[in-house]
Amino acid sequence: MKQPVFDAVIVGAGIVGATLAAILGKAGKRIALIEANATPSFDAESEFDLRVSAINRASQESFEAAGVWSKILSKRAHAYDSMHVWDEGGSGEINFSASEVGAANLGHIIENSVIQSSLMEQVIKEQSVEVFCPSRVVALSEVERSKIVTLDSGEQLQTCLMIGADGPSSVVRELVGIDVEREDYGQKGLVATVKSEHGHKDTAWQRFLPGGPLALLPLNNGFSSIVWSLPADRASRLLRLTDQEFCRQLAEASEYRIGAMTEIGKRAAFPLSGSQATSYVRPGVALIGDAAHTIHPLAGQGVNLGIKDAVVLADILLSQSVRDWGSYKQLRRYERARKGENFVAMKVMEGFKHLFGHDVEFVKIARNTGLNVFNSVPQVKQQIMRSAMGL
Numbered sequence: 001m002k003q004p005v006f007d008a009v010i011v012g013a014g015i016v017g018a019t020l021a022a023i024l025g026k027a028g029k030r031i032a033l034i035e036a037n038a039t040p041s042f043d044a045e046s047e048f049d050l051r052v053s054a055i056n057r058a059s060q061e062s063f064e065a066a067g068v069w070s071k072i073l074s075k076r077a078h079a080y081d082s083m084h085v086w087d088e089g090g091s092g093e094i095n096f097s098a099s100e101v102g103a104a105n106l107g108h109i110i111e112n113s114v115i116q117s118s119l120m121e122q123v124i125k126e127q128s129v130e131v132f133c134p135s136r137v138v139a140l141s142e143v144e145r146s147k148i149v150t151l152d153s154g155e156q157l158q159t160c161l162m163i164g165a166d167g168p169s170s171v172v173r174e175l176v177g178i179d180v181e182r183e184d185y186g187q188k189g190l191v192a193t194v195k196s197e198h199g200h201k202d203t204a205w206q207r208f209l210p211g212g213p214l215a216l217l218p219l220n221n222g223f224s225s226i227v228w229s230l231p232a233d234r235a236s237r238l239l240r241l242t243d244q245e246f247c248r249q250l251a252e253a254s255e256y257r258i259g260a261m262t263e264i265g266k267r268a269a270f271p272l273s274g275s276q277a278t279s280y281v282r283p284g285v286a287l288i289g290d291a292a293h294t295i296h297p298l299a300g301q302g303v304n305l306g307i308k309d310a311v312v313l314a315d316i317l318l319s320q321s322v323r324d325w326g327s328y329k330q331l332r333r334y335e336r337a338r339k340g341e342n343f344v345a346m347k348v349m350e351g352f353k354h355l356f357g358h359d360v361e362f363v364k365i366a367r368n369t370g371l372n373v374f375n376s377v378p379q380v381k382q383q384i385m386r387s388a389m390g391l
């Protein structure tokens with residue numbers, strides 16, 4: 001049996017797991033990174049990836065520290081300086097502008113494949129990181145205080161810390177018997193890339209509709225990436241429409257704020273649920289990112305929260321005082337730092353979802369008044385913006 005000793009085995013090289021591998025690799029730690037699927041590649045001539053993320057300032061700073069931000073910018077990323085949010089059921093609206101908080105932008109819209117390929121380029125450069133890809137974790141056992149991680153190739157890796165960054169259906173979570181509390185929202189997030197008549201004006205547009213929010217996020221060359229949260233059956237029907245009819249319904253749903261849709265690429269839909277692992281850690285095990293929690297995408301915070309998990313866990317592991325990376329006491333410090341914030345974020349998103357999903361006249365009046373009041377109080381707006389930017 002081949003048993004190299006790793007400081008940590010990270011399962012999953014999505015954005016969150018690869019971020020942690022880049023940070024720990026940069027610090028010279030011996031890391032195994034296991035990923036089931038081939039790393040997405042980037043080609044400047046290619047169409048936009050269907051999956052994009054609104055990356056906030058805090059995540060940008062983490063990418064800078066990990067040495068990947070310049071790689072991301074050299075590929076494809078679009079800064080947005082304004083956000084406009086409005087309600088279908090009334091006259092309420094709120095506008096956010098980067099200048100109100102003295103910033104150059106509110107964040108960047110970046111294709112997931114651009115972020116992942118940049119992270120993997122960085123990780124592969126780190127001599128202390130060994131990447132196993134494509135490879136799956138299939139079993140876990142323990143010898144004294146070490147974990148033995150078995151891959152589908154039969155290869156076994158020895159470590160004192162296994163990190164589950166393997167997404168919402170985490171195998172690591174299952175292997176160590178951590179439960180997850182999940183609320184299925186009965187919605188799907190329909191994603192597509194479109195070009196519109198009037199362009200996006202470097203603005204992220206979000207309209208709250210009774211079935212769920214519609215976001216139009218600005219990309220390069222005047223394209224926008226849409227995330228349209230809808231009841232699952234309506235999403236399936238919209239997927240089956242012709243391009244022309246879909247574009248018509250999308251332009252109507254966005255009240256023609258960026259005009260008619262003139263081009264559209266592929267469409268896909270992802271089920272939406274909110275979840276929280278009952279615990280983020282066990283002795284010698286930690287969960288990060290979607291393996292630990294998922295939230296509604298309406299404020300584009302899911303991956304930003306996951307990146308923060310990776311940064312906080314890395315800070316604890318790399319602090320001088322921590323010698324044993326599998327120590328439950330140290331891992332609990334990570335859980336205490338992150339579980340509460342992630343839970344609050346999930347509940348706030350659910351609150352927005354319910355509030356804007358209500359069709360009762362009284363609720364509609366109250367939320368529209370609320371939006372307009374917030375829009376007229378600069379201090380409140382600044383606080384919301386700073387929080388969304390992760391500052």
Ligand SMILES: Cc1cc2nc3c(=O)[nH]c(=O)nc-3n(C[C@H](O)[C@H](O)[C@H](O)COP(=O)(O)OP(=O)(O)OC[C@H]3O[C@@H](n4cnc5c(N)ncnc54)[C@H](O)[C@@H]3O)c2cc1C
Nearest residue numbers: 012014015016036054137167189289290300301302303304
């Ligand atoms: C429609 C939609 C829009 C969204 N928009 C935004 C947004 O704008 N901003 C934002 O912050 N968030 C957004 N999110 C949320 C965001 O996409 C997720 O929070 C984020 O992708 C989670 O990253 P992750 O690395 O934790 O997990 P994942 O991206 O799920 O990565 C997990 C990785 O683990 C691998 N894996 C799984 N099992 C194994 C195994 N057994 N062995 C080895 N590897 C394994 C998988 O192949 C995968 O690569 C959105 C989500 C949806 C559904």
